[in-house]
Amino acid sequence: MPEPYYPWGGEFITGPPSGCVAVVLLNIDYVPPPGVAIYGKLKTENIGIEKIVANVISNPHIRYVMVCGEEIRGHRSGSSLLSLHRHGIDTQHRIIEAPGAIPYIENLSEDAIARFREQIETIDFIGVTDTTRISTEITALDARAPPPFGEPYIAIRLKPEATVTIADARALHARITIDYLGRVKRRGE
Amino acid sequence: MYSFTKTQQVFELGSIAFGGQPGEHPTVLFGGMFFKGAPDFTAASHQLASMLRIGDETGMPTIPDVFIRKEEYIEPIIAFLEQHLPKTHPFSVDFIESSLKIKTLEALHDHKLLARTIYNSVHIGMTAPEREALKQHTPAMALIVAFNPKDSSPDGKIEVLENGAHLLDSGLLAVASSVGIQRILVDTAALAPGENSGAALAALPVIKEEYGLPAGCAIHNVVEKSKWLTRYESAKTTVDAASNAGIALFGGDFAIFGPVELAPVVVPLMAWFDIVVSEYTEAYFGVCPSQQHPRRVFSP
Secondary structure, three states: OOOOOOOOOOOEEOOOOOOOEEEEEEEEHHHHHHHEEEEEEEEEEEOOHHHHHHHHHHHOOOOOEEEEEEOOOOHHHHHHHHHHHHHEEEEOEEOOOOOOOOOOOOOHHHHHHHHHHHEEEEEEEEEEHHHHHHHHHHHHHHOOOOOOOOOOOOOOOOOOOOOOOOOOOOOOOOEEEEEEEEEEEEEEO | OOOOOOOOEEEEEOOEEOOOOOOOOOEEEEEEEOOOOOOOOOHHHEEEEEHHHHHHHHOEEEEEEEOOOOOHHHHHHHHHHHHHHOOOEEEEEEEHHHHHHHHHHHHHHHHHHHHHHHEEOOOOOOOOHHHHHHHHHHOOEEEEEOOOOOOOOOHHHHHHHHHHOOEEEEEEEHHHHHHHOOEEEEOOOOOOOOOOOHHHHHHHHHHHHHHHHOOEEOOHHHHHHHHHHHHHHHHHHHHHHHHHHHHHHHOOOOEEEEEEHHHHHHHHHHHHHHHHHHHHHHHHHOOOOOOOOOOHOOOO
8 A cells, every 4th residue: 555655656665754865776676775765666658657756746855866777678767757857748748858668647737747847856877787886876865965845745646537427336337238148238229 | 258249350360360259269368478688599489389289289379479679689589480480370579669660560571471460569659650660561460559548447448549548649540540450459458556457357348349359458467566476476377377367258359478488377277268258158149169269179
């Protein structure tokens, strides 16, 4: 279940919530130093990035997001995350200049994305797999101890508007009906 | 177990039939060949032979789904398929990067293999150059992934198929048609646990009744992402294989079941479920199992 500080869930490990560094792991097996607020692997250039954004802005103590390890081929999730921070999204919700295959942010409001871009600084360590170098950088970031960025921002997951509402507990889906034998029909036909 | 009112399309490729009413044709099983690092074709040839053999023994159609990671692997992987598959047997090619897709299509054209190719996949991230490449070198069949990043429900999947969900200027079905792909398999896009993972199964009868097209998914991906299962290591393989049963029970036509190494478990398991489905759908709906159906192989 989601933790209070990180309400969107995901595959991550948490440290002290007052830590100012979050670490995004691409193709790398690495455990960061203990002061890191949160770290975990990023795989997809859409839903994975959304979870990072939502969880990071829920904790205003996080001021640095480091992206490290070899880039995920095809998805280019790390570069797409950096593009989101640099450029935001266009009117079709595509991350501007993202190199990933399907870099769309659909479940976050523009306010949430703006907050992410303002709250944190990114550290581009894509391609870096030297864990000593990564740890040294994290320790240096941690030592800066910047103040928190105001109050937590709890991003509401945008819900699609339901086009059909039919209260029928027997139906698998509003578009179809299934009779007692298992014959499927389009509803209304 | 279901029977659909909408007429179901059946597409044939080689000797394999995709689609139809539940119980009509066996579930087509795609075994993934991922070739991590430099491809190990010795191990792969044994795994492929094993999957094909068990498929033949059980009446289950099996297809290798080769993942192409780098440009330098395109030719060796094509040579491997030419050498180790029966002459007309289909295969699917899976990749993420658009540039690799284009180069692979060119290579498949040069090798005269497009008539056996299942393109994995058409999705909302398709680029204009990829679209052009598909027009020039059109594969016999394509998987269309109904992934909608905003709406993972069956409605969202239909939206992306019909109108592109505002991410494309047209729906994915129209995109496939515009490049000349005639035979379409709809992949209902299984997402991670916590992301409405069950919608991929629930969408199967919805898509089939809506379009009459063959539908399936890679539900095993959900198992792979269920990290809590690592606590129950001995159960994980069973859950992985058994997850595919949901596809047969929800009326689906194909399963992208994960690594080909799982074939010795998945293929008999799916044959068993196909037999169970066929017995019911013949009894209630009069659906006759095809000549290749596992029920004809094993049932009295």
